[in-house]
Amino acid sequence: MAGLSLLDWALDGVLALLLLWLAWRTLSTPALFRAVVLFIAFGLVLALVWARLYAVDVALAEMAIGAGVTGALLLAALARLEPPIGRGRAADDGEGDGT
Amino acid sequence: MTQAVFWALIGMALVVLGLYALIVHAHLLRKVLALNIMSSGVFLVFIGLARRTPDADAPMAADPVPQAMVLTGIVVAVAATGLALALIVRLRALTGRTTLGDDMGD
Amino acid sequence: MSAQRATPRHGGGGVQAPAGAARPVPADTALPRAARVLLALVLLAVFGGLALAVLALAQPAPGLAAAVAGRIDDSGVSHPVTAVLLNFRGYDTLLELVVLVLALVGTWSVGRARGCAGNAPGPLLRQLPRLLAPLMVLVAGYLLWAGAHAPGGAFQAGSLLGGVGILLCLSGQPLPGWAQALVLRLAVVLGVAVFAALGAAAALLPGGAPLDWPPAQAKTLILTIELAAMLSIGVVLAALFAGGRP
Numbered sequence: 001m002a003g004l005s006l007l008d009w010a011l012d013g014v015l016a017l018l019l020l021w022l023a024w025r026t027l028s029t030p031a032l033f034r035a036v037v038l039f040i041a042f043g044l045v046l047a048l049v050w051a052r053l054y055a056v057d058v059a060l061a062e063m064a065i066g067a068g069v070t071g072a073l074l075l076a077a078l079a080r081l082e083p084p085i086g087r088g089r090a091a092d093d094g095e096g097d098g099t
Numbered sequence: 100m101t102q103a104v105f106w107a108l109i110g111m112a113l114v115v116l117g118l119y120a121l122i123v124h125a126h127l128l129r130k131v132l133a134l135n136i137m138s139s140g141v142f143l144v145f146i147g148l149a150r151r152t153p154d155a156d157a158p159m160a161a162d163p164v165p166q167a168m169v170l171t172g173i174v175v176a177v178a179a180t181g182l183a184l185a186l187i188v189r190l191r192a193l194t195g196r197t198t199l200g201d202d203m204g205d
Numbered sequence: 206m207s208a209q210r211a212t213p214r215h216g217g218g219g220v221q222a223p224a225g226a227a228r229p230v231p232a233d234t235a236l237p238r239a240a241r242v243l244l245a246l247v248l249l250a251v252f253g254g255l256a257l258a259v260l261a262l263a264q265p266a267p268g269l270a271a272a273v274a275g276r277i278d279d280s281g282v283s284h285p286v287t288a289v290l291l292n293f294r295g296y297d298t299l300l301e302l303v304v305l306v307l308a309l310v311g312t313w314s315v316g317r318a319r320g321c322a323g324n325a326p327g328p329l330l331r332q333l334p335r336l337l338a339p340l341m342v343l344v345a346g347y348l349l350w351a352g353a354h355a356p357g358g359a360f361q362a363g364s365l366l367g368g369v370g371i372l373l374c375l376s377g378q379p380l381p382g383w384a385q386a387l388v389l390r391l392a393v394v395l396g397v398a399v400f401a402a403l404g405a406a407a408a409l410l411p412g413g414a415p416l417d418w419p420p421a422q423a424k425t426l427i428l429t430i431e432l433a434a435m436l437s438i439g440v441v442l443a444a445l446f447a448g449g450r451p
Contacts, residue, residue, distance in 0.1 A: 023116055056356035061173050066256035152270055171298060174305065175305075
């Protein structure tokens with residue numbers, strides 16, 4: 001495949017590094033909310049990669065599903081899993097007796 | 100190294116990274132994220148290897164069959180993620196926990 | 206600690222359940238350091254093996270592109286990915302729609318939804334869907350139609366419709382009463398039902414086989430199935446977001 005120019009390789013390399021870095025940060029960052037936001041960014045970069053690989057159908061689906069719907073599902077679940085920032089957490093930080 | 104092999108290798112790196120996080124992390128939401136990254140890696144291997152066509156320099160040259168399979172895979176992945184998240188939310192509502200395993204209880 | 210176990214029985218969101226935070230926060234990493242290092246080494250070896258396997262693959266591989274291109278005229282559409290999805294490998298797509306329905310059944314059997322009417326949107330979120338929702342429906346329709354000859358199709362259009370549903374849910378719009386029970390469930394299974402019915406009907410034609418579209422009617426059949434599949438995918442994704450039995 002001689003058709004790839006240096007510019008192509010540079011683009012691919014930057015996208016690949018970005019993808020790996022976002023994946024690593026998604027899985028290692030301590031805060032779950034930040035992890036979900038990073039995952040949405042991961043999906044968007046992945047859509048660019050699909051477009052680079054001439055998989056335009058997959059890029060469209062990834063934009064709508066991987067970054068959009070999955071992100072919304074994760075954020076909704078996160079809101080129901082974590083105690084709210086305000087009153088709930090303050091009560092929890094006490095003795096935890098607020099039934 | 101061709102572009103196809105390059106992206107297939109990146110995809111495998113994502114699979115391995117996701118597998119590591121899937122085993123190491125205890126929080127179930129993090130496990131769901133790890134599974135999603137693993138599936139993205141598998142898709143990347145598929146789409147990358149679909150570019151091994153002989154006339155790869157031609158515009159838009161790619162094998163459509165792996166692309167169609169990845170398209171179905173993305174939709175299945177989001178459905179599985181939705182079900183997993185519903186189960187996690189239910190587990191939290193019933194037991195107050197967001198991890199599996201019996202070493203956390205009383 | 207054991208007293209905490211009994212408290213969070215009040216179901217629903219669980220956002221107010223205090224039990225999780227009262228005990229020491231469980232470490233995010235359940236494994237000791239040595240085990241993690243060992244695991245990383247094992248996985249590195251796995252990666253090395255996989256990489257060797259990929260590097261050993263035949264380099265210009267013909268794949269199935271030529272086979273698809275050879276029969277594309279019989280498929281009813283001119284875009285190869287759509288032809289593979291809805292004609293050459295129709296079973297994949299049919300079963301994938303079944304998976305979507307099963308995932309929704311699983312989600313519904315776990316609990317009841319909070320309902321979208323409880324969301325209290327800000328002024329932006331109240332107005333935004335008025336602008337965006339019609340536009341997104343229009344784009345979804347375009348993507349569905351364009352899928353016959355260009356990138357696009359039922360999946361992309363359906364996920365856009367799912368996005369419309371999520372947006373409406375976030376803006377606090379309740380489902381209209383007529384769409385609560387039977388109509389919602391019919392919309393969920395519409396894609397599978399139309400696909401399976403037409404696929405079975407194709408077997409009754411002389412010389413036909415299940416999911417084997419006659420070339421003359423293939424385009425009409427594919428677009429009909431895609432329309433139904435798009436509606437089902439959109440409804441299922443939005444219902445997964447709502448997160449429980451309505």
